[in-house]
Amino acid sequence: MKVLLVEPPKKPWEMMGDFIAPPLGLAQLAAVLEVNGVDVQIVDCNASELTWSQLERAIADAQPTLVGASAMTTFLPTASRVMRIAKGIDENIITVVGGPHVTFTVQETLENHPEMDIVGRGEGEHVILDLVRCLENEGDWAKVRGIAFRKDGEVVQTPLPKPVEVDELPLPAYHLLPMDAYYFTVFDKFCTVLASRGCPYKCTFCAERGFWGPGWRPRDPATVGDELELLHRRYGRESIWFGDDCFNLDGDHMGLICEEILRRDLHLDWYYQGRADLLIKHKEYLPLMRRAGNLMAQIGIEAASDEELKGLRKNLTIEQVKEAVSLLREHGMVCQGMIIIGARQDDASSIMRKLDFLKWLDVDFPVFTIYTPFPGTEAFDEAREKGWLETTDYALYDMSYPIIATEHLSREEVMGLYNRCFASFYTDPIMMARGLTSSMPWKREIWRYMLKFAARLYLRRYWSLIRELLRW
Template identity: 50%
Template sequence: MKVLLIDPPIKVWELMGDCCAPPLGLAYIAAVLEQHDIPVELIHCNGMGVTWKDLPEIIRRASPDIVGTGAMTPMFSDAVKLVRMAKEVDPGITTVVGGSHVTFTYEDTLKEIPEIDIIVRGEGEETIVDLVKCLETDSHLKDVKGIAYRDNGNITATERRPPVDLNSLPLPAYHLLPMEKYHFEFLEEFSTIITSRGCPFSCTFCSEWDFWGRPWRARNPESVGEELEIVNKKYKRKSVWFGDDCFNVDYNHIKSICEQIAERDLDVQWFYQGRADFLIKYKDLLPLMRKTGNVMTQIGVEASTDEELDVLNKGVTVDQIKEAVRLMTEHDIVSQGLIIIGTFDDTVESILHKINYMKSLQVDFPIFTMFTPFPGSKVYEQARKERLIEDFDFNHFDMAYCVMPTRELSRTELFRWYGECHREHYSDPLQILIGLLSKNRFKRAIWRHMFRYGLKQAVRMYLKRGKYRL
């Protein structure tokens, strides 16, 4: 039984700029299938230059028994387009879709999209192997943990699979990918790695902690070091994004990975997403982190008051965020802070407070994200209950588009203030000049990118200024 994994042509989130990163999720799935001697082919359309027009012939030529893909919420329509295409090529193909979006919407998805045969809920590595073996032997799907499917017209979900032991997994199947093609705007030699899965916290706006399950799990540092060495020395990738939901949870995990980078003499610059409180707690590691290539850290600022941080169940304080930014500046680590606009109780006054707060923080790169009710999150449940969501087009659930009003502001007003946030921070001639003339080479490069992004946002806001007039 042959499996064809496809990451379809997708539009990259505008904030990311000219970005092309390896599809790690599918690369892990491919590696596990190879480990079990199951024939597999992996097509990364963006990396391989494959268009929608090319795909039918690729599917026809591969002649797979199974076509599999994964999708986050804003890319879900691409997954749907892909499985429909696969069924047009050969109605006998079994289509399988995984990822966070379908994990939490499997009932609606199976009701509305008949071309999807099976949904993988949660982590897919062990599930896909059991699923292939089940289909090969014509066994009953009820014995496969972690899936949802139709049984005589009724939607059935099997028991969720326990979290996988990350150290039991092979390294991603990089040999099936065009590694030389991956880049991130100004970083020509770019790749991604995950060193852990999950998050020990439960922010109301996030569903990833539920998708990956408890507890937070870390890979063996030696395995991470081996993968970094392959990526750096074999595939010549010098810029690495640690794509963990929260990289800096554990002191020894961070320290050991830094030591692996040093011991293996790797020429990498790396960046990650983490928490302000852990950054402070492990501040004595910052010199080692910087020395081994940590050039940028992204933290969730989220809100400008302790009260709103509590509502979001963030588990940090404004003072901790300020101290984390100060420490990054002290150690010449570029700081990137994400703050949410359009929360349920946001007003003009609270948004102005957020704008001024981000200025006072002096974070190098403030990123304003639109409050988005992702399926699986507590925010989604509350927004559905209060009937606040006005736009259910999942293409727009990208944290840059307004899909619901606040209790006081319309989507039109929110859209205008979202543009104002960017204008305030990326249209200031003095800030632009300071950024472009920074002694930090990495910071200069990001400022060039963010300046272009700010201009694009300003034009976008102007051209679409009437879009939210309801």
């Protein structure tokens, strides 16, 4: 039996930088299949620069029994297209889509996408292996935990399996990927790593808790060290993004990973996503982290007032944000701050206050995201119940396009303010001078990229104004 896992052609999020990241989830699934004797291949269209027609040839040449893909909400249309291509080649190919979006929209997905035979729900490692064994033995799909499928015109959902024991998983099958093709803006020898799964927090806009479950499951730091050493010594990776939902949740765990990096003499630059309050709580680890190569932290600032943070159930205060940014600067680390605009209560003044707040904080690289109610979140349930969702085109659910209007602004007005915020920050003379004259070469290079991005947003903004004038 042949399994083909596909990362479809897709446009990266410009606001996060110029990058191609490895499909870590597919590599993990492939590793589980491979160690159990299954013939598996990964096609990463982005890294291999494959067009849709070239992907079609790749699928035909592989002659797979099963084609699988994973889909975040904004990438559902591309995953759907992969499955349509597979069915067009051979209608007997079993098509499977997993990931966060389909986990939370099982009924809708199977009703609207006949090209998808099976939906994988939640973590996929147990599911994919059990499904392959079932297909090999021509067994009953209903006995495979964690899937959904159509039978006699009805959608059947099987019970979820137990959470994956993360330390029992093999290392991702990096050898099945074109590793030299992955980069992040100025870091051309780049890869992503997960040191844990899950997040115990309950932010209204985040679906991660619902997908991974309510607990936090850390990997053994020694195993993380093994993976980092493999990536550095065999694949020449020099920059690592820890893609954990909350890398700095446990100071001891984080510290042990740093010690592994130092003990193994791995010369890595790395960055992570974490929380401002936990950065303060574990501030005694900051010197160790810096010695181990930590250059940057991405923290969720999200808002400019305690009231807004409370509404997002962030369990964070503005004072904590201020202290966290100050601590990063004190220890020579760069801060990438995420902030949300276009929430239901936002007006033009509140959005501009967020811009001013980031300038006052002197965040190195702010990322403005538009409030997006993803399926699986409390925000989505509320927006659907109250009729706020103005589009169900999931390709637009990418945090750079308004899905709802606010109480004071239309979606078009939110879009204009989004463009204005990015452009204003990255063309501010003071911010620009600090970024472009930084002592860190990679920081200067990122600033040059963001200036180009800001220029594109300015052009979009003025082109929009011209079109409005012409229409008038």
